[in-house]
Amino acid sequence: DGGITQSPKYLFRKEGQNVTLSCEQNLNHDAMYWYRQDPGQGLRLIYYSQIVNDFQKGDIAEGYSVSREKKESFPLTVTSAQKNPTAFYLCASSIRLDWSGNTIYFGEGSWLTVV
Amino acid sequence: AQSVTQPDIHITVSEGASLELRCNYSYGATPYLFWYVQSPGQGLQLLLKYFSGDTLVQGIKGFEAEFKRSQSSFNLRKPSVHWSDAAEYFCAVGMNYGGSQGNLIFGKGTKLSVKP
Numbered sequence: 001d002g003g004i005t006q007s008p009k010y011l012f013r014k015e016g017q018n019v020t021l022s023c024e025q026n027l028n029h030d031a032m033y034w035y036r037q038d039p040g041q042g043l044r045l046i047y048y049s050q051i052v053n054d055f056q057k058g059d060i061a062e063g064y065s066v067s068r069e070k071k072e073s074f075p076l077t078v079t080s081a082q083k084n085p086t087a088f089y090l091c092a093s094s095i096r097l098d099w100s101g102n103t104i105y106f107g108e109g110s111w112l113t114v115v
Numbered sequence: 116a117q118s119v120t121q122p123d124i125h126i127t128v129s130e131g132a133s134l135e136l137r138c139n140y141s142y143g144a145t146p147y148l149f150w151y152v153q154s155p156g157q158g159l160q161l162l163l164k165y166f167s168g169d170t171l172v173q174g175i176k177g178f179e180a181e182f183k184r185s186q187s188s189f190n191l192r193k194p195s196v197h198w199s200d201a202a203e204y205f206c207a208v209g210m211n212y213g214g215s216q217g218n219l220i221f222g223k224g225t226k227l228s229v230k231p
Contacts, residue, residue, distance in 0.1 A: 004158075006158075040124070040223055040224075041223060042119075042205065042221040042222055042223040042224055043159075043205070043219075044221075045218055045219075048218070058218070088156075090158060090159065102209075103149075103161060103164060104149075104161075104219055105161070106151075106158040106159040106160075107158050108157055108158040109156070109157065109158050111156070
């Protein structure tokens with residue numbers, strides 16, 4: 001089935017450690033996104049990428065890093081510099097980065113808890 | 116600044132009753148509007164979207180939404196709610212971002228509870 005796969009679903013991290021969240025899509029979409037969701041806050045954009053080897057910071061990029069070496073993959077690293085990393089992380093993709101008939105599709109999300 | 120407001124944090128309706136979830140946006144250009152639904156611990160599923168044309172948009176699961184430019188609103192409606200509709204609902208507007216297009220601005224969500 002076509003879709004967006006995020007892994008792991010649940011992840012626990014000790015303070016001071018970096019962790020990487022995986023996001024893979026087989027929809028042949030050019031654009032990919034990472035959002036962070038906190039209770040009562042809606043979704044906020046961390047990073048987005050419109051094409052391989054290109055990515056841009058979103059609203060809350062500090063303490064995060066990404067790469068886009070392959071069209072289907074857009075991993076997110078939560079670094080130790082992120083002050084409050086405990087959250088629900090959502091990966092998304094769309095055919096392209098514009099609104100001419102475009103829709104953003106979401107993965108099932110990854111829960112990150114800092115212990 | 117562009118924003119999306121969902122005035123109701125939590126709504127409870129009886130099964131079989133009608134539903135309306137409110138969404139207001141602030142955006143200078145023609146908006147691209149979306150409603151997504153999220154079950155607990157899951158990703159977001161697209162219910163419907165408005166890009167242009169008919170201002171009454173039909174979506175999945177029996178939902179519809181009406182775009183009213185004069186009121187800057189895009190309210191979601193369903194004539195008869197089912198227990199399985201209990202979830203959190205997010206309104207979003209698509210906007211240009213940093214010179215490129217493709218960012219979604221989300222409201223903070225409305226949690227829907229359904230009474231038997």
